[in-house]
Amino acid sequence: xxxxxxxxxxxxxxxxxxxxxxxxxxxxxxxxxxxxxxxxxxxxxxxxxxxxxxxxxxxxxxxxxxxxxxxxxxxxxxxxxxxxxxxxxxxxxxxxxxxxxxxxxxxxxxxxxxxxxxxxxxxxxxxxxxxxxxxxxxxxxxxxxxxxxxxxxxxxxxxxxxxxxxxxxxxxxxxxxxxxxxxxxxxxxxxxxxxxxxxxxxxxxxxxxxxxxxxxxxxxxxxxxxxxxxxxxxxxxxxxxxxxxxxxxxxxxxxxxxxxxxxxxxxxxxxxxxxxxxxxxxxxxxxxxxxxxxxxxxxxxxxxxxxxxxxxxxxxxxxxxxxxxxxxxxxxxxxxxxxxxxxxxxxxxxxxxxxxxxxxxxxxxxxxxxxxxxxxxxxxxxxxxxxxxxxxxxxxxxxxxxxxxxxxxxxxxxxxxxxxxxxxxxxxxxxxxxxxx
Numbered sequence: 001x002x003x004x005x006x007x008x009x010x011x012x013x014x015x016x017x018x019x020x021x022x023x024x025x026x027x028x029x030x031x032x033x034x035x036x037x038x039x040x041x042x043x044x045x046x047x048x049x050x051x052x053x054x055x056x057x058x059x060x061x062x063x064x065x066x067x068x069x070x071x072x073x074x075x076x077x078x079x080x081x082x083x084x085x086x087x088x089x090x091x092x093x094x095x096x097x098x099x100x101x102x103x104x105x106x107x108x109x110x111x112x113x114x115x116x117x118x119x120x121x122x123x124x125x126x127x128x129x130x131x132x133x134x135x136x137x138x139x140x141x142x143x144x145x146x147x148x149x150x151x152x153x154x155x156x157x158x159x160x161x162x163x164x165x166x167x168x169x170x171x172x173x174x175x176x177x178x179x180x181x182x183x184x185x186x187x188x189x190x191x192x193x194x195x196x197x198x199x200x201x202x203x204x205x206x207x208x209x210x211x212x213x214x215x216x217x218x219x220x221x222x223x224x225x226x227x228x229x230x231x232x233x234x235x236x237x238x239x240x241x242x243x244x245x246x247x248x249x250x251x252x253x254x255x256x257x258x259x260x261x262x263x264x265x266x267x268x269x270x271x272x273x274x275x276x277x278x279x280x281x282x283x284x285x286x287x288x289x290x291x292x293x294x295x296x297x298x299x300x301x302x303x304x305x306x307x308x309x310x311x312x313x314x315x316x317x318x319x320x321x322x323x324x325x326x327x328x329x330x331x332x333x334x335x336x337x338x339x340x341x342x343x344x345x346x347x348x349x350x351x352x353x354x355x356x357x358x359x360x361x362x363x364x365x366x367x368x369x370x371x372x373x374x375x376x377x378x379x380x381x382x383x384x385x386x387x388x389x390x391x392x393x394x395x396x397x398x399x400x401x402x403x404x405x406x407x408x409x410x411x412x413x414x415x416x417x418x419x420x421x422x423x424x425x426x427x428x429x430x431x432x433x434x435x436x437x
Contacts, residue, residue: 016117020136021174023094038285040351043378048353055082055314064096066115068103073111076100080114082255084121099128105137116146117262121254125154135164139171142261145184149257152188161188166215175210179336183259186329191218194330194427199322200408201430203233206320209304210405212272212347214372215424218414220251220264225419226372226393230400235431241432244396245421246389248372249349249365250409253388259337262369266293268334269317270407271302275397278348286343286390288348289397291407293338304404312339330411343369347407349376349390371411 041047059082063075078119083093100107100115103147107115116134119127127150134147148164165188172181200213210231216224227238227245234245250258250265258266270291278288294302299309299316309316317335318326325331350373354364365375374390385391396402411429412419425432 018224039383040281040284040378040385041383043351043353043380044280044383045380048355048380052086052353053358055086059094060086060088061090064093068096068099068107073108077111077114080111080118081253083118087122087360089122091177094123094126097127098130100432101127101134104130104134109140109143112140112143113146114260116143116150117254117256120146120150120256124150128154136165141172141175141178141180141184141362144171145180145260147257148184149187164188165435179339180259182337183257183333187257191330192328194325194410194412195322195328196429197410197412197428199324200410201229201235201428202322205231205322206406207233210272210400210402212405212407214250214265214407214409215263215419216248216249216250216409216411217416217419218411219416220249220255220258222416223247223249223362223365223375223418225335225421225424227424228396228400230307236396236400243421243424245363246392247388249367250372251362251367252370253367258370259333259340259342261340261342265370265372265409266334266337266342267330267409267411268332268337269294269320270334270345270409271297271304272402272405272407273297273301274403275394278346282350282352283346283348284351284390286349286376286385286389287394288346288386289393289407292348293342293345294335295338295341296343331408334409345371347372347374347390347393349374349388351376351378 027347036212042051060079063072063079066072066075068076079096082088097119100111103407104112104115119131131150132146135144135151138144138147144167148167151160153166168181168185172178175181205211208231211229212226213229214224214226216222223246226248227243230236238244252262252264254262256263258264269404270293273290273292274288275289275408277285292302294317296313299307303316303320305318306315314332314335317332321331348368348371350368352366354366354377357363357366364377366373374393375387376390377387378384379386
């Protein structure tokens with residue numbers, strides 16, 4: 001039988017040969033050249049020092065030393081955010097806050113919110129009379145809740161509780177189903193007992209999907225622990241057979257409750273929508289994990305195709321939870337926060353100078369506007385990354401071939417200390433060493 005195949009043209013042989021040489025060279029170089037840690041220019045010592053000076057002198061003090069007018073309200077709002085970032089207090093700032101409260105009814109909504117965030121996070125006892133005045137005429141559910149929480153935390157008495165309750169009935173009886181006010185009302189009562197965590201760790205919960213679990217304290221000043229249940233239902237382990245985990249902080253700059261805008265990371269369920277790089281220089285060059293809350297995306301996208309609903313109903317969320325968890329209100333926080341309009345939660349790294357927070361319970365982790373921030377440290381001489389739990393998380397995504405799944409945040413108790421991997425066994429039989437290979 002004759003072979004009718006034609007020989008390859010010379011140009012094609014040269015092209016294929018060149019491609020083979022390129023591939024071989026690329027593989028060889030990858031074996032020879034060591035992995036280069038990412039570089040972040042703003043983490044260099046001189047840049048951090050310059051930024052701190054600019055932050056305080058130009059972004060905070062310069063705007064706040066000018067009289068508050070309509071034309072500079074945006075500058076004032078940015079200054080208050082910068083104060084939270086740097087945890088900065090001074091007499092100049094305190095006088096500016098008093099001036100803003102004097103004009104509260106005239107300033108725009110963004111500045112009102114920034115003002116309430118700043119005093120909640122930085123001046124927890126100094127503005128009780130001003131906050132009590134705000135409560136009398138504030139009709140926005142989010143801002144009312146922020147002011148009421150300030151008063152409730154600082155001056156809790158039966159009389160204060162009744163004052164807040166009566167204002168709620170008077171101002172918001174036309175909003176019986178408002179998600180923010182519903183969570184706020186629950187905040188005024190005792191927290192229910194947490195159901196068994198092993199029901200969430202069970203392979204039957206959202207079967208067939210990887211799930212990351214982050215365990216925090218109710219006081220988000222303290223870092224928590226994140227672990228992974230793999231697609232097959234097993235827990236991810238390290239090479240030495242110990243439990244795989246990373247540290248996360250779920251605290252916002254203000255420390256406001258998690259159902260409020262710019263509050264702590266909401267408890268509850270999230271949908272993993274992949275990984276990507278952020279353009280935010282303070283998040284840094286390490287890729288982030290994109291998380292979505294209910295109402296931020298349709299149920300069909302949130303649950304990766306099933307159910308096929310395009311409009312949210314609480315039953316979509318409720319029905320995936322184990323039975324004892326369906327009546328546990330805190331696990332619905334992400335649902336109601338999303339319904340109220342909160343969005344853009346991610347799990348990311350950080351290039352923010354941890355020295356802003358030296359002496360805080362979360363040091364050397366850094367807070368955010370409510371995202372999950374992983375521990376990342378940088379060499380101030382070279383700008384190179386020296387430690388990254390965020391990179392460990394991204395490596396895990398690649399190792400486990402994760403492109404979709406779920407993430408759940410749970411506050412386990414009210415102890416005043418960081419969550420440690422050693423204590424996970426205290427509230428989970430499945431996480432005890434006796435049940436790991």
